[in-house]
Amino acid sequence: MNETIRLALDSIVKNKLRSSLTILGVVIGVATVIGMSSIVSGLNSNIEGQIADLGSNLIFVERVPSAVSGRLPSEVFNRREFKMEDALALNGLPLIQAAAPVAQHYAISFDVNSYAVRYGDKKVKNTIYIGSTHEIAEAMNLPIVAGRWYSDAENSHNANVTVLGHDTADTLFGSNIDPVGKEVEIEGNIFNVIGVLGKQATLGSGANPNDNVAQMPMGTFWKLHPEATDFVIVAKAVSQDDMEEAIRQIQKTLRIRRGLKANKEDDFSISTQNTFTDLWAEISGGIFTVMLAISSIALVVGGIGVMNIMLVSVTERTREIGVRKAIGARRRDILRQFLFEAMTLTAVGGVIGILTGYGISLLTRTLVPFLPTAVSLFWVGVGFGTSVGTGLIFGIYPAWRAANLSPIEALRYE
Numbered sequence: 218m219n220e221t222i223r224l225a226l227d228s229i230v231k232n233k234l235r236s237s238l239t240i241l242g243v244v245i246g247v248a249t250v251i252g253m254s255s256i257v258s259g260l261n262s263n264i265e266g267q268i269a270d271l272g273s274n275l276i277f278v279e280r281v282p283s284a285v286s287g288r289l290p291s292e293v294f295n296r297r298e299f300k301m302e303d304a305l306a307l308n309g310l311p312l313i314q315a316a317a318p319v320a321q322h323y324a325i326s327f328d329v330n331s332y333a334v335r336y337g338d339k340k341v342k343n344t345i346y347i348g349s350t351h352e353i354a355e356a357m358n359l360p361i362v363a364g365r366w367y368s369d370a371e372n373s374h375n376a377n378v379t380v381l382g383h384d385t386a387d388t389l390f391g392s393n394i395d396p397v398g399k400e401v402e403i404e405g406n407i408f409n410v411i412g413v414l415g416k417q418a419t420l421g422s423g424a425n426p427n428d429n430v431a432q433m434p435m436g437t438f439w440k441l442h443p444e445a446t447d448f449v450i451v452a453k454a455v456s457q458d459d460m461e462e463a464i465r466q467i468q469k470t471l472r473i474r475r476g477l478k479a480n481k482e483d484d485f486s487i488s489t490q491n492t493f494t495d496l497w498a499e500i501s502g503g504i505f506t507v508m509l510a511i512s513s514i515a516l517v518v519g520g521i522g523v524m525n526i527m528l529v530s531v532t533e534r535t536r537e538i539g540v541r542k543a544i545g546a547r548r549r550d551i552l553r554q555f556l557f558e559a560m561t562l563t564a565v566g567g568v569i570g571i572l573t574g575y576g577i578s579l580l581t582r583t584l585v586p587f588l589p590t591a592v593s594l595f596w597v598g599v600g601f602g603t604s605v606g607t608g609l610i611f612g613i614y615p616a617w618r619a620a621n622l623s624p625i626e627a628l629r630y631e
Contacts, residue, residue: 239526240566242519243607246512247559247567247600251574251592253508255579257501259590264497273455274314275357275490278307278450278471283495296484297475301435306470310351312463314455317352320438320448321345324404335402336380336389336429337551344385345430346403347446348438349609363513364397364412367434375436379403380412382430403431404441428522460489519566520611527559534619554618559612560605567604571597 250501283576299318324333324344333344353359354366363386367378381389381396391394396410408431417427438445454463464487471485541551578590 235526236562236565239522240519240562240569242515242517242522243563243566243604244519244570244573246515246519247516247604248573248577249508249512250596250600250603251571252577252581253504253576254596255574255578255592257504257580258593260496261501262591263590264494274454274463276452276454276460276467277488277492278452279486279488280447280484282488298447299450299485302473303474304350306474307352307450307467310463310466310470312455312459312466314453315352315355316450316452317350317356318348318435318448319353319434319451320348322442322445333403334385334389336399339389340427341385341388343426343429344382345426346433346438347430348435348442348448349432350435353432353451356451356538360415361412362415363395364410365414367432372434372436375434375440376551377406377437378411378433379406379408380414381410382414382428382432383545384425384428385431386410390481406441408433409469428447442524443606462491512603516607519563520607523559523562523608524611524615526562527555527612528618529618530558531555531615548620552616555616555619556609556612559615560608563600563604563608567601570604571600574600 248346278299280298281293301318304316304318307313310316322345324342324346326333326342332340332342333346334341350372351367351369354361359366361380362383364380366380367376370376371378379401380399386396390399396413399410400407401410402408414428414430414432417425423600435448450469452463454460468483468485475484477484575592578592582590
């Protein structure tokens, strides 16, 4: 066995360039598996962490569902919008800790002179305006690092008060000025800054759009953008154990308020964090499918290359095979030698592919610090086993051909 492995390695070393080109497909296939699995694992950890930060008992009520992977029927877009009274009704349910309407407007502009929020000569662009009631802070666990949230009275009187996102406040005031109590201009209106939000988690290393926001009372928001009447209701159940019953209470309340008969389907969508987790699982499953398809193609190409090079090797070493058979080598010895040579060749490619995939993981972690990539030992084992298996499958025919050469014909071969 040791002699067989030594002969296989000796053959690979003698033809370095040819061997390198032969295993290139195997390297690409295994590196794709290791690199992509580590990135997806990092994304899974990050998304799970963000969901955990929000809490496990959040419920989202939408007119048009957002967490879907397929095409929505046209009737969904004709559904009636929610009213403020719907959110207030949910807020009074026994198993709902807090419920609030949430409307958004993206103040996106490509004009270099435009701004969304201004303080003196400091300007911020592309800010997200968010209108809600004061219950939103409790419902979504929004962290306040300075000041306070707007009160029920300020919400009722449509007061021009705002809670700024972390990046919005930092751009306008820097670290030397306390934003609380200062006045900023939003679309020509003067707003009093009463609070600043903490930094939100993000999937990447760049700026997080959720940190460039201006939160304000719902009535105040509608003074700026009366057209943005479609909103989402965010509700928080009193506990994770009460989620199912809380959802049933929400469903029953909204069906009554929207006048739906018993034989009619809901004209609204209710989702939880699990809905988004399941959607991500479906997306990541698709990524893995594409990854495996690319890897399979690369491994098949690599396997064909191995078979081709092994057939060339059998032809080049025909006389050597004849000599070995003449001095007593059996068919199975020849078969094992060439089979091990093919498997060793792809195993080396597998090791290089694993190291390359690990390098991709480290590079991704360096360039994207918020993405904790992790190389799985399971996928390392799968990658190495697949590479060796490729050599076994595609090396059988060349090895069989070598083992079945006639000694007399082999010795006469030039």
